[in-house]
Amino acid sequence: MKIAYVGCGYVFDIYMRTAWAYPEITVCGVFDIDTARSAVVSGHYGFHVYPDLDALLSDPDVAIVVNLTSIRSHYEVTKRALEAGKHVYSEKPITTDLGQTRELFALAAARGLVLTGAPCNLFCDAIATMWKAVDDGAIGKPVLVYAELDDNPAHLMNLESVQSPTGAPFPYAEELQEGCTVEHVGYHLVWLCAMFGPVRSMTAFSSTLVAHKTDTPLDPADTPDLSVGCLEFAGGVSARVTCSWVAPRDHSIRIVGETGEIRVDNVFHDQAAVHLERFSRVSLSARKAYTLRTQPLLGRIFGIGGRRIRLIRRWKSHAVEAERGVGRSVKHRIVSWLRRREVYAQDKLLGIGEMARAIVESRPQPLPPDFLLHLNELTLAIQRAGPRGATMTPTTGFANVPPLPDVVGNRHKPLIDVRPGLAVRWFSGVVEALHQR
Numbered sequence: 001m002k003i004a005y006v007g008c009g010y011v012f013d014i015y016m017r018t019a020w021a022y023p024e025i026t027v028c029g030v031f032d033i034d035t036a037r038s039a040v041v042s043g044h045y046g047f048h049v050y051p052d053l054d055a056l057l058s059d060p061d062v063a064i065v066v067n068l069t070s071i072r073s074h075y076e077v078t079k080r081a082l083e084a085g086k087h088v089y090s091e092k093p094i095t096t097d098l099g100q101t102r103e104l105f106a107l108a109a110a111r112g113l114v115l116t117g118a119p120c121n122l123f124c125d126a127i128a129t130m131w132k133a134v135d136d137g138a139i140g141k142p143v144l145v146y147a148e149l150d151d152n153p154a155h156l157m158n159l160e161s162v163q164s165p166t167g168a169p170f171p172y173a174e175e176l177q178e179g180c181t182v183e184h185v186g187y188h189l190v191w192l193c194a195m196f197g198p199v200r201s202m203t204a205f206s207s208t209l210v211a212h213k214t215d216t217p218l219d220p221a222d223t224p225d226l227s228v229g230c231l232e233f234a235g236g237v238s239a240r241v242t243c244s245w246v247a248p249r250d251h252s253i254r255i256v257g258e259t260g261e262i263r264v265d266n267v268f269h270d271q272a273a274v275h276l277e278r279f280s281r282v283s284l285s286a287r288k289a290y291t292l293r294t295q296p297l298l299g300r301i302f303g304i305g306g307r308r309i310r311l312i313r314r315w316k317s318h319a320v321e322a323e324r325g326v327g328r329s330v331k332h333r334i335v336s337w338l339r340r341r342e343v344y345a346q347d348k349l350l351g352i353g354e355m356a357r358a359i360v361e362s363r364p365q366p367l368p369p370d371f372l373l374h375l376n377e378l379t380l381a382i383q384r385a386g387p388r389g390a391t392m393t394p395t396t397g398f399a400n401v402p403p404l405p406d407v408v409g410n411r412h413k414p415l416i417d418v419r420p421g422l423a424v425r426w427f428s429g430v431v432e433a434l435h436q437r
């Protein structure tokens, strides 16, 4: 499948890290209105640079346009690509105006083209494992989700100095202007909606807590840096999703079922640790004890947090395991290894890979238009809920997003029948006794 990139900024280098694992995708070339950026990218990666967007769009070899432009350019670039007869993969959000997003999906449908996009973490190993475990009944009937996307206090992180490996500055002003919700909530909404269906009703709150985050003038200057969405899903599950640029980093997921809990450590890591706890009276009671709660090694003996489960491997799991970044220096290799091990690892090309695979096999797209439109509506509603809060019933919905066939068919066993450990069994009598007169 032949693709071309529009926009070669900060995130472009992240897409490139796993490009080696996609021999089926050929890059015809790139275009950026910032010609200095496209020249740098061309120098580093050897890509052809189109002189303008028209030249890229009139290249008959290009089947998919990948829109990695700044959010304010998403609508225009995607529209022009669809009008030129190209399929489009867009970075999130598709647009920040639900009417425009609807218009783009209608345009794609009218032309028989695919419009889909990020985030693609729904397809990663950690989320696939969590989804399969829940579907297999590992925690009983799922009832409650807490999903966190606190991304550190932005005003203390010196974001102005952050650069990609080829020197693209981190677009901190755009991130702060668009806000933590538009930038991040999709990473949770995508798996929440896929697993539990469309949202039936939502109560949300958003607020601006830290007024001064940078000396750079922002427009607008007061985009919320905190949002909380409480969502009720058609499948009966309730969820609370929090995004902030204020609280210390926490990207965790907890899905609580009637008989257990599944936890994913980091929604930004495709191979994050997944823990499954089958509730017992001992593990639930042990949490009351300060020492067991705060000393994980001790707590684990009593079943707190359960056990780490082996991840399902998918068709491109190897991509993040052996990222090949731009820098080959010792420093680059150490930083890249540390980041993958400890901080985050995302295969951004996985979404394009799944999109291209579905086109080639004439299958429906794994993320259908109705689904993406729903995500777009929820994202914008959470962001705009305001400090007095807002309750809404979405105007959009979707039928069903089945787990990918290779995930459903995976023979992976998520320890559903795991027996409680020796200590848990031994202490169950003690716990019973302690709860009686």
Ligand SMILES: NC(=O)c1ccc[n+]([C@@H]2O[C@H](COP(=O)([O-])OP(=O)(O)OC[C@H]3O[C@@H](n4cnc5c(N)ncnc54)[C@H](O)[C@@H]3O)[C@@H](O)[C@H]2O)c1
Pocket: 006, 007, 008, 009, 010, 011, 012, 031, 032, 033, 034, 037, 053, 068, 069, 070, 071, 073, 077, 091, 092, 093, 168, 169, 170, 171, 174, 183
């Ligand atoms: N920064 C991140 O870590 C990150 C992570 C995931 C997703 N994203 C998403 O990726 C997209 C791009 O983010 P980024 O961080 O690379 O931003 P960026 O500002 O670093 O890069 C955007 C690039 O698009 C170019 N551009 C803007 N309008 C254009 C147009 N009309 N035609 C051609 N080029 C145009 C700009 O010149 C710039 O080089 C956004 O949608 C963002 O939400 C960013």
